[in-house]
Amino acid sequence: MxxxxxxxxxxxxxxxxxxxxxxxxxxxxxxxxxxxxxxxxxxxxxxxxxxxxxxxxxxxxxxxxxxxxxxxxxxxxxxxxxxxxxxxxxxxxxxxxxxxxxxxxxxxxxxxxxxxxxxxxxxxxxxxxxxxxxxxSIRDISGDGGIFKKIIKEGEGWATPKDVDEVLVKYVASTEDGKILSKFEDGIEFSLLEGHLYPAMKKCIRTMRKGEIVELTVKPAYYFGNSSFDGDGIGILQSNSNLIIHLELISWKIVVDVTGDNKVLKKLIKVGEGYDHPIEGSLAKVMYIGKHEDGTVFERKGSDEEPFEYVCSEGQINDSLDRAIMTMRKGEVATVTISSDSVLYEIKLVDFNKEKPFWKMDTKEKLEACEKIKNEGNVLFKDGNFQCASRKYDKECNIALKFIQFDHSFNSDERCRANALRLSCYLNNAACKLKVGEHQEASKMCSKVIEYDPCNVKALFRRAQAYLRINELEKAEIDIKKALQVDPNNRDVKVMYKEMKNKQKQYAQHEVKIFSTMLSRLA
Structure with a gap:
């Protein structure tokens, strides 16, 4: 005192x-x-x-x-x-x-x-x-006394940057006796995924609000991980000295991890209107430019006067870009980086039209909507776009199950038609899963049909196909024999029966060979 x-x-x-x-x-x-x-x-x-x-x-x-x-x-x-x-x-x-x-x-x-x-x-x-x-305010942001943050000026609002966001900061890093090691007094922009020079700075920025100014006191274990470091050639910080960083968070650009694995990142450039965004089946009006890492333009679509129109989730544009657009709002401007393709898109969502909400439809409209989704899936399947077709069938099945099966306004004929649509989509989706090698998922789709219709030959046939691909030969034989009981003259099932028998024979020969090898080694 x-x-x-x-x-x-x-x-x-x-x-x-x-x-x-x-x-x-x-x-x-x-x-x-x-x-x-x-x-x-x-x-x-x-x-x-x-x-x-x-x-x-x-x-x-x-x-x-x-x-x-x-x-x-x-x-x-x-x-x-x-x-x-x-x-x-x-x-x-x-x-x-x-x-x-x-x-x-x-x-x-x-x-x-x-x-x-x-x-x-x-x-x-x-x-x-x-x-x-x-x-x-002084906070131990490392939890062990390694990094202390003293707030010099409170920030605005309540939001803080997320790990994927791109921040703009000013800072001066120095030793405890005032020797400057590194500084960016005019501001520097970088992604928090990559960080910038001092790990402690990245850790602190996640706790800051816009406009906040802080002083960091950083112990050696948190500034380099080494005994000394050349701060951009400006100075050397000794291993027993604390690092002092005066840091200001000027602003940041919101980045959305579209796919959840940091492989498709959308950086917000201009905020859009309202809260609504496109969904599967929406007609989106966009303008975008696709660029390689070196800045070379490889694709250009639409303009403000004549935007490019496409239907979301229909496979008409790059799938990753399509998914990013479905996170945007009307008028929003953003850049989308796709690391797997090493490309960047500059894009504006000019406008979009959403489908009528399902809960607002009458029974006739609901059935027509399901039929439409199924037909769209069929077109995609014929075009060889099996992943997009699968998503269409998934959507139709979910709608039929959620809104039709438990909707008491449907009469018995409408309910039968709805169930037929749902089973058809399960079977079609199973065909998609077989095409892309997702055999376990294909068998699950078929099992849902067989639960409702145990004698469905298509479901038995496609589940047997899935079992054969994962060498579950006994299960495949049961389904094939059941299908032949229902339809003894089905040519496709007969061909599969021969394939199954050949596989069983090959497997038996393989077992004999392994057994003979074991005996010869014992002798």
Whole structure:
């Protein structure tokens, strides 16, 4: 609390005033507080924060003997770190910025039985008049004391950058004695996925808000990972020295991880309108330019006057770009980076038309919508676009199951038609899965049909195909024999039966060969 000395401070007798003021107790050890002036914020400091206060202090029924006001500057300390008496740590934790209060601090929360002679006798109760001028929030953002963040200026809003976002910052990195190692006072932009020079800076930025200014104190384990480092040739930081970084987060560009694996990243350049975005089947109107890493343009579609139109999830454009567009809003401008193809798209979603919400359709419209989706899937299948066709069939099956099976407004004929559509889509989807080698998924699709219709020859046939591809020959034989019982003259099933028998024969020969080899080695 500053150096106490024998100098008397502006003799003020306010003992009687204190007795007239109502007090409230803080904790259970006798600390009492009376607010003289309310603060101008709802926030209170946290342990570890750097506090600036003005104070006056006197003994109970005595005169003031120390004051920061007379010294011309506030007293600074870290809250909750044992740098001041316990009564201060507990009392100031309840104060707000610009608040003034009188604290009555008993000996057990002050200087106790020993006191602080010559000014504070043993077992003294102290009366402090304290003004909380301000504080700098200090946070241990590494959780182990490796990186401390002191907030110099609070940021705006509540949002903070995500791992994939691209940030614009200013910073100066230096040693504790002020030697500059690296600086970008005009600002530098980089992706948090890649980071920039100091790992601690990347870690801190994730906790910052727009416009926030901080001072980082970084221990050696968190700035390089090595004993020393040449900061862009500007200076050398020794292994036993802390790194000090003055950092300002100017702004950031929101980046969306479209596929969830950082392989398709959409960076927001201009915010769109509203909250709606295209979905599968939406007619999107776009303009975009595709570029290679070296900036060479390889594709250009549409303009503001005549945008390029396409149907989402129909395989008409690059699939990754299509998925990115379906995260956009009308009027939004963005760049989409596709790392697997090493390309970048500059794109604007000019407009789009969404399908009528399914829950707003009557029964006839629902059936027609399912039929339409199925037919669109069939076209995609014929064109060899099996992945997009599979998604169409998935959509139709989900709609039929969710909105038709449990919709009591359907009559018996409509329900039969809906179930026929659903089973047809399961079978078609199984055909797609077989084409792309997803045999387990194909068998599951067929099993859903067989649960409803145990004698469905197509379902038995395609499930047998899936079993053959994964060498589950016994299961394949059961399905084939069942299909032949239902349709003995089915040519495709007969051909598969021969294929299955050949596989069984080859497998038996393979087992004999392995057994003979084992016997020869034993002999």
């Amino acid at each position: 500053g150096d106490f000395n024998s100098k008397k401070i502006n003799k003020v007798n306010f003992g009687s005033d204190i007795q007239e003021l109502p007090n409230r107790e803080i904790g259970k050890e006798g600390l009492r507080k009376k607010i003289l002036q309310k603060g101008n914020s709802w926030k209170t400091p946290f342990p570890g924060d750097e506090i600036q206060v003005h104070y006056r202090v006197k003994l109970q029924d005595g005169e003031y003997f120390d004051s920061s006001y007379d010294k011309g500057k506030p007293f600074t300390f870290k809250l909750g770190q044992g740098e001041v008496i316990k009564g201060w740590d507990e009392g100031l934790a309840t104060m707000k910025k610009s608040e003034k209060a009188i604290f009555t601090i008993p000996p057990n929360l002050g200087y106790g039985e020993i006191g602080s002679l010559p000014l504070i006798p043993p077992n003294s109760t102290l009366i402090f008049e304290i003004e909380l001028v301000s504080w700098n």
